[in-house]
Each structure stands twice: as structure tokens, then as C-alpha cells.
Amino acid sequence: MTIPDQLTLFGAGAEGATRRSSDRPAPTAQAASAACYVSVVVDIPARALSEPFTYAVSGDLVDGVKVGATVLVSFARRMAAGYVIACAGTPDGLAGAESLDPSSIKPVRAVLAEPAFSEQSVAVARWLSQTYVAPLSECLRLFLPPGHTPRVRRLEDGTYEVERASVQEVHQRVVALTEEGRAFVPPERAVRQRQLVEALACGPVTTSELNALYGGMSATVKALERRGVVTVEERRAWRGCDASTTLSSASGAAPAQLTAGQRRALSAIEHARGLGRGDVVVVDGVTGSGKTEVYLAAIERVLAEGKSACVLVPEISLTAQTVGRFRSRFGDAVAIFHSRLSAGERLDQWDMVHAGVARVVVGARSALFCPFRDLGLIVIDEEHEHTYKQGQSPRYHARELAAYMASLYGCPLVLGSATPSFESLARCAAGSFGGVSWTRVEMPERPAGATLPRIVIADLRREFARGSRSMFSKPLLDGLMRVVERREKAVLLHNRRGFAPFLMCRECGCVPTCDHCSTALTYHERTHTLECHTCGAVHPVRPYPAPGSACPRCGSRYLAKMGMGTQQIEDALRSLLPPDVAVIRMDADSTKAKGSHQRLLEEFDAAECAVLLGTQMIAKGLDFPEVTLVGVVMADYALKMPDFRASERAFALLEQVSGRAGRGERAGEVVIQTYLPDDPVIRAVAAHDRSLFVPADLAQRAELGYPPYVRLVNVVCRGKDRNVTERYVEALAEKIRAIASQEHRVAPAGASGLSAALAADSTERPQVLGPTTCVIERAKDRFRFHVMVKCPVGYDISRVLSRALSEVGARRDVSVSVDVDAYDLM
Numbered sequence: 102m103t104i105p106d107q108l109t110l111f112g113a114g115a116e117g118a119t120r121r122s123s124d125r126p127a128p129t130a131q132a133a134s135a136a137c138y139v140s141v142v143v144d145i146p147a148r149a150l151s152e153p154f155t156y157a158v159s160g161d162l163v164d165g166v167k168v169g170a171t172v173l174v175s176f177a178r179r180m181a182a183g184y185v186i187a188c189a190g191t192p193d194g195l196a197g198a199e200s201l202d203p204s205s206i207k208p209v210r211a212v213l214a215e216p217a218f219s220e221q222s223v224a225v226a227r228w229l230s231q232t233y234v235a236p237l238s239e240c241l242r243l244f245l246p247p248g249h250t251p252r253v254r255r256l257e258d259g260t261y262e263v264e265r266a267s268v269q270e271v272h273q274r275v276v277a278l279t280e281e282g283r284a285f286v287p288p289e290r291a292v293r294q295r296q297l298v299e300a301l302a303c304g305p306v307t308t309s310e311l312n313a314l315y316g317g318m319s320a321t322v323k324a325l326e327r328r329g330v331v332t333v334e335e336r337r338a339w340r341g342c343d344a345s346t347t348l349s350s351a352s353g354a355a356p357a358q359l360t361a362g363q364r365r366a367l368s369a370i371e372h373a374r375g376l377g378r379g380d381v382v383v384v385d386g387v388t389g390s391g392k393t394e395v396y397l398a399a400i401e402r403v404l405a406e407g408k409s410a411c412v413l414v415p416e417i418s419l420t421a422q423t424v425g426r427f428r429s430r431f432g433d434a435v436a437i438f439h440s441r442l443s444a445g446e447r448l449d450q451w452d453m454v455h456a457g458v459a460r461v462v463v464g465a466r467s468a469l470f471c472p473f474r475d476l477g478l479i480v481i482d483e484e485h486e487h488t489y490k491q492g493q494s495p496r497y498h499a500r501e502l503a504a505y506m507a508s509l510y511g512c513p514l515v516l517g518s519a520t521p522s523f524e525s526l527a528r529c530a531a532g533s534f535g536g537v538s539w540t541r542v543e544m545p546e547r548p549a550g551a552t553l554p555r556i557v558i559a560d561l562r563r564e565f566a567r568g569s570r571s572m573f574s575k576p577l578l579d580g581l582m583r584v585v586e587r588r589e590k591a592v593l594l595h596n597r598r599g600f601a602p603f604l605m606c607r608e609c610g611c612v613p614t615c616d617h618c619s620t621a622l623t624y625h626e627r628t629h630t631l632e633c634h635t636c637g638a639v640h641p642v643r644p645y646p647a648p649g650s651a652c653p654r655c656g657s658r659y660l661a662k663m664g665m666g667t668q669q670i671e672d673a674l675r676s677l678l679p680p681d682v683a684v685i686r687m688d689a690d691s692t693k694a695k696g697s698h699q700r701l702l703e704e705f706d707a708a709e710c711a712v713l714l715g716t717q718m719i720a721k722g723l724d725f726p727e728v729t730l731v732g733v734v735m736a737d738y739a740l741k742m743p744d745f746r747a748s749e750r751a752f753a754l755l756e757q758v759s760g761r762a763g764r765g766e767r768a769g770e771v772v773i774q775t776y777l778p779d780d781p782v783i784r785a786v787a788a789h790d791r792s793l794f795v796p797a798d799l800a801q802r803a804e805l806g807y808p809p810y811v812r813l814v815n816v817v818c819r820g821k822d823r824n825v826t827e828r829y830v831e832a833l834a835e836k837i838r839a840i841a842s843q844e845h846r847v848a849p850a851g852a853s854g855l856s857a858a859l860a861a862d863s864t865e866r867p868q869v870l871g872p873t874t875c876v877i878e879r880a881k882d883r884f885r886f887h888v889m890v891k892c893p894v895g896y897d898i899s900r901v902l903s904r905a906l907s908e909v910g911a912r913r914d915v916s917v918s919v920d921v922d923a924y925d926l927m
């Protein structure tokens with residue numbers, strides 16, 4: 102799977118590509134003798150070029166030109182790479198090309214790469230392009246082998262060059278005993294031969310391994326090969342398969358018996374598989390209830406039928422632990438994808454899937470673009486995670502994409518979480534969405550008698566009133582001391598997410614919130630203002646210790662800026678705990694180097710008594726039975742984010758991190774430090790009962806018009822010139838308003854997923870809000886403005902946006918990003 106090695110040089114093509122309405126007929130010799138015709142999506146990323154163009158394929162190229170191939174074509178007086186998305190014997194066989202005169206159709210110039218994607222992938226790419234308002238070429242590129250995006254460059258002399266793929270495959274030579282070789286007994290004095298035959302007795306070994314083990318074995322191998330004792334075969338080497346770990350919990354032996362919950366979940370998945378429609382099963386299992394085991398068991402059955410499976414896990418939990426569990430169960434059949442792989446490793450893992458060597462893929466969201474054969478199951482673990490939303494174009498959400506793929510392939514989609522997203526909860530409550538059923542299966546218990554941990558809420562207001570200025574409350578301190586005494590382990594979460602700190606009254610716990618939006622106000626240091634990031638309201642403020650600082654609720658002067666990082670806590674822990682207790686800090690700073698993530702976890706695993714301190718990256722997936730204490734240093738960071746999803750996110754984070762405690766035989770305890778002990782989210786976590794906050798939060802979202810009851814689109818325009826950008830965004834907003842008021846478009850059933858039950862509550866027409874400046878007003882010297890659109894769940898807003906964008910037209914000096922179903926509104 103490579104682009105031809107040699108540099109390919111072409112003279113500048115004078116003719117343009119054949120547009121749909123054939124305006125410039127220019128017959129060529131090749132075109133006249135075309136063996137077939139193809140639809141090609143030209144890889145020039147511009148929205149206007151999203152649709153394919155028709156080209157002719159001459160006889161000598163016809164074998165290489167298939168759906169999924171990358172070809173070189175001339176386009177508008179230049180050369181460009183393009184992707185073949187359809188083939189036909191005559192132009193009539195291609196959508197949109199029926200009226201073309203065959204003699205006017207330009208030829209494909211060369212084949213750059215053999216087919217990488219299937220017709221089903223083309224359907225997925227089209228769906229992505231339409232739903233997320235992204236160029237089709239950009240969506241197709243996601244399906245190419247990693248590192249193999251072709252680049253066509255124009256040189257100074259007017260010729261063109263195709264840059265070759267930077268990543269190449271590697272091969273190794275594998276030595277094996279032949280049938281006769283098994284009976285071969287080397288002579289007494291032939292030491293080398295005896296070593297070789299012994300080494301091969303248990304199976305084939307690579308020449309590099311042999312040389313490393315015994316030093317210079319090549320001559321012996323050659324000699325025995327001549328005598329027919331061994332064979333040497335050149336084989337593709339699969340990089341990225343040798344991640345070994347010392348982690349104790351990374352083995353995946355199947356449990357003797359499944360719990361009742363696990364059996365229920367498994368039979369719901371089997372039922373959905375039998376129906377073959379792409380139904381969705383939400384496995385709503387408390388932390389440590391054995392969700393992974395459900396996935397493993399379901400995958401076993403899929404593999405037994407000769408199909409393949411895709412498992413998405415959040416990037417951060419793609420640890421040796423998770424990977425180990427899958428590899429120890431399915432061995433070589435598992436390919437892994439995460440961002441810490443090298444380019445070569447990524448290519449080889451991709452090729453393992455392409456070659457059919459790996460039939461289970463475990464990876465971050467982009468694993469969905471693997472060249473699967475006969476996909477039989479998609480699993481998304483921790484489906485509520487926000488990392489499943491892609492931050493760059495196409496800004497897809499893996500859950501929505503997977504749901505589309507499931508219906509396309511007719512395989513079930515399994516969404517697992519202890520804290521399912523509100524989107525999934527609402528769809529399960531409605532029973533169906535997008536034309537398929539959404540079923541929730543509860544797994545309320547941990548296996549083997551393990552129980553959920555006891556939760557203690559430490560009220561920091563009271564600690565403050567008692568005169569304590571320490572970052573550890575009495576319950577947390579006592580807990581840590583018990584861990585030290587009993588030589589156990591603790592996990593401490595300190596989540597400093599977001600860029601803007603907030604203000605909080607240290608006496609009453611009040612965090613100033615917006616009168617109109619129910620979101621926390623963000624403190625802007627430079628202007629000394631509190632601002633609402635939803636509606637833009639601004640209030641001047643003087644936080645403590647400035648004179649005149651006053652809490653808006655109780656008048657206390659201790660209206661303080663909240664801000665404390667993990668490093669400060671690490672120092673405090675080290676001076677507090679005896680030196681033989683390992684303190685391991687895991688955050689973005691300490692995990693920069695490749696493998697550091699795994700190394701820190703192995704260190705924690707190996708330690709006799711230890712505290713693992715970290716940001717949200719330690720909250721999920723970790724399965725260490727010796728952890729008996731979990732501490733949350735400051736829950737309020739999560740609670741008071743300026744976002745309508747703040748409560749949902751905070752609950753997920755606190756519930757997940759709590760779930761790290763008491764997973765083994767010893768019971769666990771969780772201490773949550775907060776100034777807001779009465780917040781419904783805190784109460785829900787304390788009781789392990791989400792019904793204490795979810796219904797009220799959902800009701801509020803329905804009333805204020807937020808997802809999951811509406812779709813939310815954020816269109817951001819960026820430019821160096823403030824006025825130009827502002828005028829552009831105003832024109833765009835105006836255009837969206839105008840088109841939206843004409844079009845009452847509801848997506849065709851099943852296309853983007855309409856459920857009558859969910860749409861009923863939403864407003865009838867799209868609401869266009871803004872334009873306003875973004876929360877982050879200026880970034881990298883560019884001014885940022887945005888327009889937000891709220892629309893009913895079934896409304897085809899993407900179409901409106903595409904039309905508005907093409908009617909307003911692109912500007913070189915303003916970049917536009919469209920985020921459909923946006924999560925990040927900053």
C-alpha cells in the first residue's frame with residue numbers, strides 16, 4: 102500500500118477538468134478509447150469543490166483504477182490528486198455525468214495508490230461531509246493509510262511533482278523448520294546448527310532475533326536452508342505490536358461466571374446483532390461493574406462469525422492496562438491506534454486491518470476510519486467523553502458517526518458508561534432515534550462482592566470557618582494517614598481545566614453567576630470584569646485582596662480568585678507524607694514524553710504504598726484493586742465551568758474518579774472537598790444516584806433550549822483585520838437567517854437521526870444568535886467572532902449552512918469553521 106516510489110514529473114496540463122455541464126469540449130486520444138469512466142473527488146480543499154468530477158480511464162490503467170484508489174488528474178490547468186468514488190462502463194452509469202459528451206471527458210493521468218477504501222467508506226465520507234459541512238476530499242482523506250496523503254506540488258519550472266509517502270513498510274526475514282527439518286539431528290560438533298534447531302523448535306523466529314540471541318547466525322541459516330532443513334521467508338513486519346507491560350491488571354483471563362447485569366447486557370447486544378439494523382445498546386454500568394468484560398464477550402462471538410469489531414476508548418485510557426486486556430484475550434488479532442504511536446507503527450497497524458490480520462481494532466476516535474472487513478460490532482467505551490468530538494474539520498462526534506456506520510453495516514453499536522451522556526439518556530428514554538432502537542441496560546453491581554465506595558463530603562466553608570487554611574480537609578487528611586498506616590494506595594484528583602479562573606466567596610461558597618444564563622461568570626484578569634460567556638453580560642469586579650472586594654451574596658471581602666495547580670499539591674503531599682510513600686504526579690506536564698504515561702502507572706502499580714495525584718487523566722479506566730482512598734481536592738472547578746453542560750461533566754468526572762476506589766477486596770472511601778456541599782451534583786455523587794440532578798438539569802435545558810433538545814451549531818470566523826472579519830460574519834449571519842426563514846427542512850428519516858419524541862419539545866425554526874465576539878476574542882493575532890444556531894433536532898441545518906457559505910463566498914483573509922453539534926463554545 103504505497104504511492105510509487107519514484108518521483109513522477111508531469112508537464113503542466115493545459116486543459117481543465119470536465120465540469121458537469123461540459124462547457125469546454127477538448128477531445129483527446131485517450132478519452133476516445135476509454136475503457137471506463139470514474140467519479141473523482143479532487144483533493145483541493147475548498148468547499149465549492151466537494152462534488153466529484155468525471156474522468157475517463159484508458160485501457161492500460163483500468164486494472165488499477167477502482168473505488169478507493171488515488172489518481173492523478175488535471176484540473177483547471179493544474180495537476181491534482183483525487184480519490185475514485187465510483188466507476189462505470191459509460192458516463193451514464195455515474196450520477197451527474199449522464200449528459201456528458203464522452204469525447205469531452207479528460208483522462209486519468211496516473212494511479213498514485215491502490216484502493217484504500219470501500220464503497221461503504223464513500224457513503225460514510227459523504228455523510229460526514231454533508232452532516233458536518235466539510236469538503237468531501239477532506240473526509241475521504243481520513244480513510245487513507247496513515248502518512249500516505251499524496252501531495253502534488255507545482256515546481257518553479259511549471260512541472261508537477263508527486264511527493265512520495267514518507268512512511269514505508271518494513272520487512273523481516275522469518276526462519277522456520279521445514280517438515281523434514283523436524284526430524285533433522287545436527288551432528289555432535291555442529292554447535293551452531295544445534296542452537297538454531299533448538300531455537301526454532303517452538304516456532305518461527307526472525308533473523309534479527311536469531312542474530313541478537315546468538316550473534317552472526319546467517320551462515321548457519323544459509324547452510325541449513327540449502328539442505329532443506331529450514332526455510333527463510335520474507336514477511337511484512339508489524340510495528341506497534343510489542344508493547345509489553347508489568348501492570349498486574351493487564352491480563353484478560355475471562356471470569357468464571359458473568360454477573361446477572363453482564364448477562365443482561367450481553368443478551369441485549371446479541372438481540373441487536375440478530376436484528377442486524379444498527380440498533381444501539383447503552384450499557385449503563387456503575388464503575389467497576391465489568392463493562393470491559395461485556396465488550397470482550399460480545400467481541401468473541403463476533404470473531405467466531407468471521408467478522409471484525411471496533412472498540413473506541415478515550416485516548417487517555419488507551420493505557421497498557423486496556424490494551425493488555427484486549428491483546429491477552431485476542432492476541433495478534435488486535436490492532437491499536439492512539440496518538441503516541443510513531444508514523445510507522447500507525448501505518449503497520451492500519452495495514453494489519455487492511456490485510457485482515459487484525460480483526461479487532463482498539464483505538465481513539467479515528468479508529469473508525471480503519472479499512473474494516475465485514476464490521477460486526479462497534480463499541481464506544483466511556484461514551485460520555487468529550488474527546489469523542491473532533492476539534493478540527495470535519496468536526497464529527499464519534500458517537501454520531503458510529504451510529505451512522507452501525508446502521509450502514511447493520512451491526513450493533515454498544516455505548517458503555519457509568520455516566521451516560523444526556524444525549525444517550527434522552528434517546529433511550531424515547532426508545533428510538535434515527536430509525537433504530539436505543540436500549541439502556543443497567544449493571545448496578547460490581548462483581549465478586551465488591552461494593553461501591555462510601556462518599557464523604559468535606560465542606561470547605563466549615564474548614565475555613567474553623568481557621569484551617571490547608572488544602573487538605575480533616576477527613577481527607579485522616580484518610581491519607583490511614584492509607585499510610587495500612588500500606589495501601591490513594592488517588593487524588595485535582596482538575597484544573599479551562600483557561601479562565603472564577604471567583605468564589607471563601608465564606609459562603611458563592612460563585613457569581615449570570616442572571617440570564619445560569620452559567621458561572623468568568624473572571625478576566627486584565628479588565629477586572631466578570632463576564633458571561635453565553636450572553637456577553639459584563640460586570641466590573643474587584644477580587645480579594647483589593648480594597649472594596651465584596652461577595653455579591655454575603656458581602657464578605659474574601660471574594661477570591663480560585664487557582665491552584667497539581668504541582669503545589671504535590672509539594673504539600675511530599676512534606677506531609679513519610680518519605681517511603683511514593684507520590685506520583687500525572688498531568689499534561691509529566692506525561693509529555695512517549696511512554697511516560699505507562700511508566701508512571703507501572704510505578705504506581707509496583708509501589709507498596711503510594712499516592713497518585715493527577716488531573717482528569719487519572720479519573721477513568723484505571724483498575725488498581727489496592728486503591729482504598731480517592732480524594733477530590735477541589736470539586737468546584739468542575740462544577741462551575743461556564744457551560745450548560747457543566748453539571749453533566751462534573752458528575753461524570755466525580756463519579757468516574759470515585760469509581761477508582763474499592764475495586765478489590767478492601768472497601769473504598771472517597772473524600773470530595775467542596776464549598777458547595779448542597780449542589781445537586783455533589784449530592785448525586787454522594788448517593789451514587791444521578792436521579793438527584795439529571796431530571797432537573799434536563800428540564801432546565803428543555804426550557805432554555807439546549808441540547809439534547811435542540812441542535813447547536815457554532816460558526817466561528819477568524820481574521821487578522823477586525824473590521825473585515827466582523828463585516829464578513831455579519832453578512833454570513835444575515836444569509837443564514839434569510840435561508841433558514843425560507844427553508845423548513847427536516848432531515849429525511851434516518852439520515853441525521855430524527856426522533857419525534859425529541860423533536861416535539863424543540864422550537865420549530867432555527868434561531869440564529871449573534872454574531873458576537875467569541876469568549877476567546879483574539880487568538881494567534883486573529884480576531885474571533887461567532888454565530889450560533891439553535892435548531893430542532895431533526896432539522897437539516899447543515900444544508901442551510903452549506904448554502905449560506907457558498908452564497909456569501911469565501912474570503913482569503915477570513916477563515917470560517919463550522920461546528921455542528923458543538924461542544925466547545927469558547
Ligand SMILES: Nc1ncnc2c1ncn2[C@@H]1O[C@H](COP(=O)(O)OP(=O)(O)OP(=O)(O)O)[C@@H](O)[C@H]1O
Pocket residue numbers: 350356357358359360363386387388389390391392393394518519548549721722723724760
Ligand atoms: N463476572 C466477573 N467476575 C469476577 N470479576 C469480574 C467479572 N467481570 C469483571 N470482573 C473484574 O472486575 C474488575 C472491573 O471490571 P472492568 O474494569 O471491566 O469494569 P468497568 O465497568 O469497565 O469499570 P470502569 O467503568 O470503572 O472502568 C476487573 O478487574 C475485572 O477483571
Ligand SMILES: [Zn+2]
Pocket residue numbers: 615616617618619633634635636637638
Ligand atoms: Zn448571561
